[in-house]
Amino acid sequence: MDWILDFYNYRVVAQYLPEFARGLGSTAWISLFALGISLSVGTIVAIMRMSSNPLLWRFAAAYIQAIRSTPLLIQIYLIYFTLPALPLLGRRLDELEGGIIALGLNAGAYMSEIIRAGIESISRGQIEGAMSVGMNYVKRMRYVVLPQAFARVAPPLLGQTAVLIKDSSLVSFIGVFELFGAGLVILNERLMPNEGFLTVAVCYLFIYTVMLWLTVYAQRHFGGSGD
Amino acid sequence: MPFLLDGLWMTVKISLFTIFFGSLLGVVVGMLRTLDYAVISYPLGAFIHALRGAPFLIHLYLVYFMLPLTGISWLQLEAFPAAVIALSLYTSTYVAEIVRSAIQAVPRGQSEAARSTGMTALQSMWFVVLPQAVKLMIPPMGGVYVIIIKGTSIVSVIGITELVRAGEHATQRHPKEMMMIYGLTALLYFAYCYPVLRLARWAETKFGSVRLPS
Numbered sequence: 001m002d003w004i005l006d007f008y009n010y011r012v013v014a015q016y017l018p019e020f021a022r023g024l025g026s027t028a029w030i031s032l033f034a035l036g037i038s039l040s041v042g043t044i045v046a047i048m049r050m051s052s053n054p055l056l057w058r059f060a061a062a063y064i065q066a067i068r069s070t071p072l073l074i075q076i077y078l079i080y081f082t083l084p085a086l087p088l089l090g091r092r093l094d095e096l097e098g099g100i101i102a103l104g105l106n107a108g109a110y111m112s113e114i115i116r117a118g119i120e121s122i123s124r125g126q127i128e129g130a131m132s133v134g135m136n137y138v139k140r141m142r143y144v145v146l147p148q149a150f151a152r153v154a155p156p157l158l159g160q161t162a163v164l165i166k167d168s169s170l171v172s173f174i175g176v177f178e179l180f181g182a183g184l185v186i187l188n189e190r191l192m193p194n195e196g197f198l199t200v201a202v203c204y205l206f207i208y209t210v211m212l213w214l215t216v217y218a219q220r221h222f223g224g225s226g227d
Numbered sequence: 228m229p230f231l232l233d234g235l236w237m238t239v240k241i242s243l244f245t246i247f248f249g250s251l252l253g254v255v256v257g258m259l260r261t262l263d264y265a266v267i268s269y270p271l272g273a274f275i276h277a278l279r280g281a282p283f284l285i286h287l288y289l290v291y292f293m294l295p296l297t298g299i300s301w302l303q304l305e306a307f308p309a310a311v312i313a314l315s316l317y318t319s320t321y322v323a324e325i326v327r328s329a330i331q332a333v334p335r336g337q338s339e340a341a342r343s344t345g346m347t348a349l350q351s352m353w354f355v356v357l358p359q360a361v362k363l364m365i366p367p368m369g370g371v372y373v374i375i376i377k378g379t380s381i382v383s384v385i386g387i388t389e390l391v392r393a394g395e396h397a398t399q400r401h402p403k404e405m406m407m408i409y410g411l412t413a414l415l416y417f418a419y420c421y422p423v424l425r426l427a428r429w430a431e432t433k434f435g436s437v438r439l440p441s
Contacts, residue, residue, distance in 0.1 A: 007296070069373065069420035070413045071380035073391055078413060081398075082406035166282040170381070180284060193292030201281040201289065208280030 013195050016186055023182030024203055030100055030178055031165045037104025038164065039157075042111030047141070049116055060112070067109035072167055076102040080174045099171030107164045114156045118149030154218040162211040166204065179203055231408075234393025235415050241310055241379045241389060246372055248315040253322020258352070260323065261330045275320045283378055287313040291385045310382035314375060321371045329363040330356060362434040369427020373420045380416070390415060 005011075013020075048060035067075070080098035085091050093101065122145050130144040150157070169180040179200055186196030256275070260268045278286065290313040294302040304312065333356050341351030383392035394412040398405045 065421065065424070066417065069417045069424060071377035071391070071416055073380040073383075074394075074409060074413045074416060077391075077394075078406075078409050082409055169282040169284045173384075180282070183285075183288070187288075187292070193288060194296060197285055197288045197293065201285045204282060204285065205277065205280035208276070212276075 008194050008198060009192065010195075012186065012190060012192060013199050016182070016195075019182045019185055020179070020199060020203065023177065023179040023200075026177060027165065027168055027179040027207075030096070030103070030168050030171065030176070031161075033100045034103035034107060034164060034168065035161055037101065038107035038111045041105060041108030042115050043146070045108060045112035046116040046119060049112065050119065064109045064112060067106055072102070072106050072170055073173065075106055076170060076174060078102075079105075095171070095174045095176050099168075099174055099176045103164065103168055103171065106167070107160060110160050110163075111157065114153050114160060115149065117156075118153035119145055121152055122148050151222045154222050155215045158211060158215045158218055162208055162215075165207055165211070169204075230397050231390065231393050231411060231415060234388060234390040234412075235419070237387060237389040237393075238376070238379050238416075239419070241307070241314070241382065241387070242372075242376045244311045245314040245318055245375050245379070248311065249318030249371075249375065250322050250368075252315060252319035254326050256319055257323035257326025258330065260327045271323075275323060278316060278320045283313070283317050284381055284384070286317055287382060287385060289313075290316075306382075306385045306387050309385060310379075310387055314378055314382070317378065318371060318375050321374065322368070325364055325367045325371065326360070329360040332363055333359045365434060366427050366431035369423050369430065372423050373427075376416070376420050376423070 045060045045063060048056045049064070051057050051060075076099060079102040080093065080095060083093060083098070086093065126144055126148065127140060130140040135143065168178060172178060172181045172184065183196035183200035186199075187193050256271055260271050262268065287310065291304065291306065291309040294304060294309075337359065338351050338356050341355040342348070346354065379389055380391045383389055383395070386392075388396070390412055394408050397408045401408065
């Protein structure tokens with residue numbers, strides 16, 4: 001049994017379990033906040049992208065292209081290192097806020113493309129029906145179009161959320177403690193990369209499996225991904 | 228600026244190597260998965276999910292830090308091959324899914340007709356199915372190549388001076404120009420990725436596209 005202890009010392013892992021639990025919790029919180037931001041940004045950008053006002057849709061298109069063609073890491077650096085003190089906040093963003101906002105803005109661009117596909121899949125009759133009962137644009141969107149659109153694209157949105165959770169490991173670069181950071185702690189304190197990163201990998205794999213189940217469930221529950 | 232260009236060159240080098248090896252491995256895995264032998268396709272499915280389930284950062288650390296601990300001498304990798312191997316493995320999962328769904332998108336009748344004229348399975352794959360499937364693979368591949376290019380930004384952690392690391396060095400020398408330097412770095416990535424995305428879009432309008440299973 002010595003070779004197992006040599007390669008993967010589970011006793012050390014057990015000793016560091018609280019760290020991993022803390023990391024897992026903080027990954028969950030970071031992802032949850034970033035998910036909230038990304039869904040709001042995604043919805044707004046998707047609606048802007050479909051607007052007939054050239055100023056609005058050009059801005060939305062430029063945002064999507066800019067996010068999609070640059071790495072998340074550089075976006076995190078730009079937001080965390082280079083943003084000056086914000087007027088409303090009166091100070092600069094700390095690493096947690098910067099990381100969450102960067103993650104949210106990044107995922108928002110991808111979410112917006114998915115949400116747009118959802119909105120565009122809603123048949124014209126639905127909108128005309130809503131118009132004929134006297135709903136204005138905001139009410140139509142709020143009560144008729146968006147609920148159906150989100151139900152249709154729930155599976156790809158969940159897939160993108162899984163990507164978001166994986167991407168959240170990058171905020172450890174600016175010093176936020178999360179799941180990956182827990183692995184780094186073992187590497188730095190004990191020089192044991194296997195124990196640290198294999199455990200972290202298993203945790204991520206667990207999250208990914210749960211997301212995969214959720215996606216399958218959503219696909220069944222909402223009847224396909226909208227075609 | 229020349230500093231950043233050196234970094235860009237490294238980024239280009241890593242991404243080209245990865246595009247080559249990742250695609251090669253992905254095509255092989257994807258084609259094997261279409262064979263429908265449970266013995267082959269279940270382990271390969273597990274391989275794909277295991278790689279997709281964790282962030283690329285983890286693969287990179289595992290390849291760079293864990294493999295040397297196995298004590299096998301040819302696994303003592305330098306930073307550059309470690310980066311290329313980790314990124315290629317990660318990429319291959321995406322490519323494999325694209326290849327598989329493209330091959331499955333070619334109607335069964337095509338391969339059945341090919342087999343009925345006396346072609347072997349390999350011949351029908353090579354002469355009939357693949358030429359049709361390749362057109363369907365091209366548009367989503369563009370997306371994967373952009374993922375690779377963006378993924379190279381992460382290999383800076385194991386000490387490769389690519390674009391992001393070059394930018395970091397530059398900001399340490401000129402801390403006041405931080406916004407300019409990182410902005411420029413982002414622009415360089417944009418200049419590299421945007422044409423690829425554009426090309427993929429063009430290919431999509433030209434050849435059509437396949438729906439990927441999620």
